[in-house]
Amino acid sequence: MLLEKFKDEVEEILSRYPVKRSALLPLLNLAQREEGFVSEPAMRDIAKVLELTPPQVFETVTFYTMFNLKPIGKFHLQVCKSLMCALVRSDDVVTWISKKLNIVPGQTTADNNFTLSVVECLGSCGTGPMMQVNDDYYEQLTEEKVVRVLDDLARDGNCHLKSGPFMFPTTSGKSR
Amino acid sequence: MAQYETILLKNMEQPGYSGSLEDYERAGGYQALRKVLKDMQPDQVIEEVKKSSLRGRGGAGFPTGVKWGFIPKDHPGPKYLCCNADESEPGTFKDRQLMERDPHQMLEGMAITCFAIGAETSYVYIRGEFRLGAKILEKAVQEAKAAGYLGENVLGTGRTINIFVHAGAGAYICGEETALLESLEGKRGQPRFKPPFPATHGLYQKPTVVNNVETMANIPHIMNKGGEWFAGIGSPPKSCGTRIFCLSGHVNRPGNYEVPMGMPFREFIYDVGGGMRSDKPLKAFIPGGASAPFLTPEHLDVKMDFEAVAMAGSMLGSGGVTVMEEGTSMVWAALRLMEFFYHESCGKCTPCREGSSWLTQILQRIWNKQGRQGDLDLLDELCKNIAGRTICAFGEAEVGPIQSTLKYFRHEYEELIREAEATRPQSKEIPVFTH
Ligand SMILES: Cc1cc2nc3c(=O)[nH]c(=O)nc-3n(C[C@H](O)[C@H](O)[C@H](O)COP(=O)(O)O)c2cc1C
Ligand code: SF4
Ligand code: FES
Numbered sequence: 001m002l003l004e005k006f007k008d009e010v011e012e013i014l015s016r017y018p019v020k021r022s023a024l025l026p027l028l029n030l031a032q033r034e035e036g037f038v039s040e041p042a043m044r045d046i047a048k049v050l051e052l053t054p055p056q057v058f059e060t061v062t063f064y065t066m067f068n069l070k071p072i073g074k075f076h077l078q079v080c081k082s083l084m085c086a087l088v089r090s091d092d093v094v095t096w097i098s099k100k101l102n103i104v105p106g107q108t109t110a111d112n113n114f115t116l117s118v119v120e121c122l123g124s125c126g127t128g129p130m131m132q133v134n135d136d137y138y139e140q141l142t143e144e145k146v147v148r149v150l151d152d153l154a155r156d157g158n159c160h161l162k163s164g165p166f167m168f169p170t171t172s173g174k175s176r
Numbered sequence: 177m178a179q180y181e182t183i184l185l186k187n188m189e190q191p192g193y194s195g196s197l198e199d200y201e202r203a204g205g206y207q208a209l210r211k212v213l214k215d216m217q218p219d220q221v222i223e224e225v226k227k228s229s230l231r232g233r234g235g236a237g238f239p240t241g242v243k244w245g246f247i248p249k250d251h252p253g254p255k256y257l258c259c260n261a262d263e264s265e266p267g268t269f270k271d272r273q274l275m276e277r278d279p280h281q282m283l284e285g286m287a288i289t290c291f292a293i294g295a296e297t298s299y300v301y302i303r304g305e306f307r308l309g310a311k312i313l314e315k316a317v318q319e320a321k322a323a324g325y326l327g328e329n330v331l332g333t334g335r336t337i338n339i340f341v342h343a344g345a346g347a348y349i350c351g352e353e354t355a356l357l358e359s360l361e362g363k364r365g366q367p368r369f370k371p372p373f374p375a376t377h378g379l380y381q382k383p384t385v386v387n388n389v390e391t392m393a394n395i396p397h398i399m400n401k402g403g404e405w406f407a408g409i410g411s412p413p414k415s416c417g418t419r420i421f422c423l424s425g426h427v428n429r430p431g432n433y434e435v436p437m438g439m440p441f442r443e444f445i446y447d448v449g450g451g452m453r454s455d456k457p458l459k460a461f462i463p464g465g466a467s468a469p470f471l472t473p474e475h476l477d478v479k480m481d482f483e484a485v486a487m488a489g490s491m492l493g494s495g496g497v498t499v500m501e502e503g504t505s506m507v508w509a510a511l512r513l514m515e516f517f518y519h520e521s522c523g524k525c526t527p528c529r530e531g532s533s534w535l536t537q538i539l540q541r542i543w544n545k546q547g548r549q550g551d552l553d554l555l556d557e558l559c560k561n562i563a564g565r566t567i568c569a570f571g572e573a574e575v576g577p578i579q580s581t582l583k584y585f586r587h588e589y590e591e592l593i594r595e596a597e598a599t600r601p602q603s604k605e606i607p608v609f610t611h
Contacts, residue, residue, distance in 0.1 A: 016340040018254070018297075019380055024362035025345050029304065050362070063364040063522075066304045066346035082266040083466065083512040084424040084498050120348065120516050121266035121466075122305050125496070126422060126430035135307035165195070165276035165312065166269075 002031060003045050010049065020050045024060055028067060037068040065119070073108040073115035075153050078132045081118040084125035093129045094118060096146045113154055127163075136162035182434045183409075183418050184393050188277040195312070197319040200280040206325050208399035209287050213333050221292040225395070227403030229416040234260050234351070234388030235465065235494045236569075237482045246375035247293045247383045256384040257290050257298035258360065259392050262344060262351035264303055266466035266516055267496025270420040270432050271389035275302070275309040278393075279316035285395035287326060287337050293385050296336040301356050304345040313341045348520035352568050353386040355522065366524045367568035390420060390495075411438025415481030415492075423449045425499035426456070435480075442476040445499055456501040460584070464493025466513050467573030469580035470506070490580070506585040507592060510577045511539040517574035528571050531562040535578060546600075547593035555582060 003010050013026045024046065031042040038061055047057045061067045068076075079093050094105060097116055101109050108115040124130045127139035131146075138149055138161055145161060152159035187193050187203045200206070212221055226241030247255060259282065263271040274282060282300075290298050302310050317339050321327045330337050342360060349355045350365040357379050359365035378384020394417060398406050407416045415437040421444060424430045428450030435448060441463065445451065452458055460470045463480070469490040471478070478488045485492045500509060518536040523529040535558055541547055559575035566572075582589065 016342075019361065021362035022342075022360060025304075025343065025359065029343060029345065060362065060364055063366075064304075064345035064347050081512075082516050083509055084267050084496075086512050087425045087498070087500060087504065087509075120519055121264060123263045123269045123272045123303065125267050125269055125424040125498070126432065127269075128424070132305060137308070163308075165308065166273040 002034060002042050003027070003049055005034075006030060014049075021052060021056075024050060024052070024057065025064070028057075028061060032067060035071075036074075037071050073112050075114050075133050076117065077114055078117045078119045078122070079105075080120065080122045080124070080128065080130055080132075082121040082125070084121070085128035085130060088128045090129035092143070093131060093141050093146060096143045097150070100147060100150055114150070124163075133159075133162075139163050180418070180435050183397050184274065184278075184281070184390065184420060185432070185434045187281065188273075193277075195276070195278050195280070195316075197280060197316070197323060200278065204400070205280055205396070206284055206320075206323075208396035209284050209291075209325060210331060212288050212291060212399055213331055213335070218292045218294060221288065221399070224403040225292070225398060228398045228406035229403075229413060230391065230394055230398060230406060231415070231482065232388055233390035233394075233419065233495065235265065235467070237492065240387065240391055243375065243387075244289070244293050244385060246373070247385060248376060249294075251383050253294065254297060254382055255293055255295040256379040256382055257286060257293060257295045258353075258356060258379060258384060258386045259286055259298065259300045260351060260353065260356060260386055260388045261300050261302040261306070261309070262348075262356060263306075263389070264348040264351050264520075265494040265496060266513070267422060267424055267462060267498045268465050268494040269422050269424075270495060272306060272309055273432050274389050274393050274420070275306070276312050279313050280320065281396060282389050282392045283313075283316055283320055283326070283339060285392035286339055287320075287330070288395050288399060289385065289387065289392065290337045291335070293383075295385070296338060298337070298339050299342045299360060299379075300339065301342050301344060301350070301360055303350075304343045306343075310341050310343050317341065347522075348516075349522040349568075349570065352570065355568070356386060357384065364522075366522045367570075369567060410436040411479060411481040411484075414483055419480070419492075419495055421480065422494075422496045423499070424496065425461070426453050426458075426501040426504070427451065427499045428453050438479045438481045438484075440477050440479055441471075441497070444480060444497065445476070449499075452499070452501055454501065456503055458499060459502045459504055460500050460506060460509075460581075462490075462496070462498040462577075463488075464491050465496035466516060467491070467569075467576055468493040468496075469576040470509075470584065471580075472584050490576075505543075506581040506588050507539065507543050510581045511536070511543050513577040514539050514574070517570070521570065521574070525565075525567045525571075527562045528566045528574065531558055532574055534558055535562075535574070539578070542589060542592050542596075545592055545596045547589075547596045549593065549597065551593060552582065552586070552589055 013023050027046045043057045047054045105118045129141045130139040149159045222244045230240045231237040347365045350359045352367045354368035355365040374384040410416045418434045420434045433448050514536045518532040521532040563572045563575050
């Protein structure tokens with residue numbers, strides 16, 4: 001059982017809520033972190049722990065876009081396409097990635113390394129165009145930067161161009 | 177350029193400020209919580225916040241002290257506080273900065289709020305994509321707990337105040353307060369019918385306050401310096417204090433800027449934001465996030481306060497200001513936003529679920545030069561049949577971009593439809609359909 005491996009973490013999560021069902025999203029997040037997607041056995045497991053029926057878990061999972069019901073690539077490239085990013089050419093980012101990796105949105109590369117998606121606003125509209133790769137944000141993208149990120153990730157599994165805590169100009173106009 | 181005294185971003189503007197507990201304390205952090213727990217009654221805290229005229233920074237602008245006052249005093253509890261950190265309104269990215277750069281500021285605000293409304297347990301509902309923010313907040317909660325600012329016996333008073341970070345999983349609608357509560361209960365994040373309101377029937381049907389991150393971040397400052405001080409900043413009597421406006425689009429210096437409310441958009445866009453990025457002039461701007469109707473250059477002297485923007489036919493909403501230069505197609509812009517709303521409609525009520533799909537399809541065909549005569553009337557009618565007829569305010573939000581671009585830029589729609597009509601093959605023969 002998946003959850004047995006995380007016994008302490010599951011206990012801690014359950015202790016935050018007076019009602020068990022509230023732990024559903026945190027546990028699903030945990031399962032996805034472990035397996036890369038939310039598998040049926042994981043959903044059954046979670047249902048048992050939370051004393052829910054499997055359909056109750058499933059109906060909730062399908063509401064939220066972050067849960068993958070199928071395995072995806074090692075790196076999930078999610079490019080924001082909402083208006084503010086689109087104004088600063090986020091559509092080009094999709095083109096650059098497609099060109100480099102030979103996939104279109106919705107596809108995964110043959111080596112299972114990258115899955116490309118276009119998504120809605122990620123709360124980074126002043127630093128667009130941008131994309132999220134797994135947990136990390138990459139902002140103010142240019143073609144050069146995108147290529148660097150993809151190369152670094154494929155080679156090292158990591159890329160130092162990712163954003164740290166939000167940096168931005170202050171009222172005095174100083175860029176920090 | 178004029179300098180403005182910042183309140184919320186002040187700490188992080190100091191070079192080297194890391195947002196750690198140590199840094200926050202050195203900047204005077206947690207003094208407000210000490211003072212409140214030592215010298216004040218919950219009612220006095222609520223009174224002070226009422227006096228400050230602070231209004232919610234999440235979008236609706238409801239007076240915060242009044243909202244807290246709705247929590248029934250005689251209820252046996254438990255009562256809850258939920259901090260809305262779902263920040264998903266396109267054009268808005270201020271809460272992210274507040275959480276990632278100065279997490280203790282909002283946590284202190286939450287602790288004070290818990291005291292004021294009599295809550296022992298509170299949750300930060302943070303959008304699932306903000307992994308970094310969630311990690312930073314979790315660490316800050318642990319720090320605050322170890323220092324006695326949170327936990328079972330806060331500052332030796334015997335009072336319990338717990339804060340838990342709860343991550344969502346990708347759904348814009350979970351920013352709507354009752355959808356947030358449903359989601360926090362582990363269900364599909366679909367808004368509830370109101371009334372009853374969260375103040376009496378909120379999380380687990382218990383009295384609950386839902387407040388935005390920026391709202392919470394203001395609380396320690398109001399407690400330190402007094403409601404009157406706050407009420408004197410900005411555009412009194414109804415839009416007091418500063419606000420962090422998020423500037424995006426075709427400007428020189430996009431970013432978050434904290435300025436006193438009441439500043440004219442012209443000053444904000446051209447002085448604070450450095451003006452347009454090229455020699456193309458401004459064509460239109462969105463004053464308060466994707467849900468706010470578009471405004472035009474003739475509105476540049478409108479003040480950035482709740483009332484003035486409403487008078488101009490839009491809303492200050494989430495504080496996201498998006499600027500578009502000449503040459504940007506308004507039909508395309510409306511379509512981009514409509515696609516967002518179509519994707520994010522929760523599907524609970526028919527006008528929104530079906531309407532968002534129809535609006536998107538019609539806009540798509542107009543943009544692809546396949547529009548038909550009568551499409552604009554159809555858009556008008558659909559919009560009227562959605563707004564005001566839905567369970568939550570998403571209904572009004574989704575028609576805003578279309579209605580406002582139809583109002584100010586109707587000719588762009590007409591032009592595209594004219595082109596479609598001109599290029600559509602005209603057949604005189606009556607088509608005969610066979611099986
Ligand atoms: C569709 C929709 C989305 C919303 N999204 C958010 C959001 O992401 N963050 C937020 O603070 N408020 C959001 N709100 C507003 C909340 O419902 C609520 O008014 C707010 O969190 C109350 O806090 P405040 O009084 O401090 O502003 C949204 C409202 C609607 C109708
Ligand atoms: S208006 Fe839209 S988002 Fe709101 S409850 Fe109805 S269907 Fe859901
Ligand atoms: S529009 Fe792309 S991050 Fe907000």
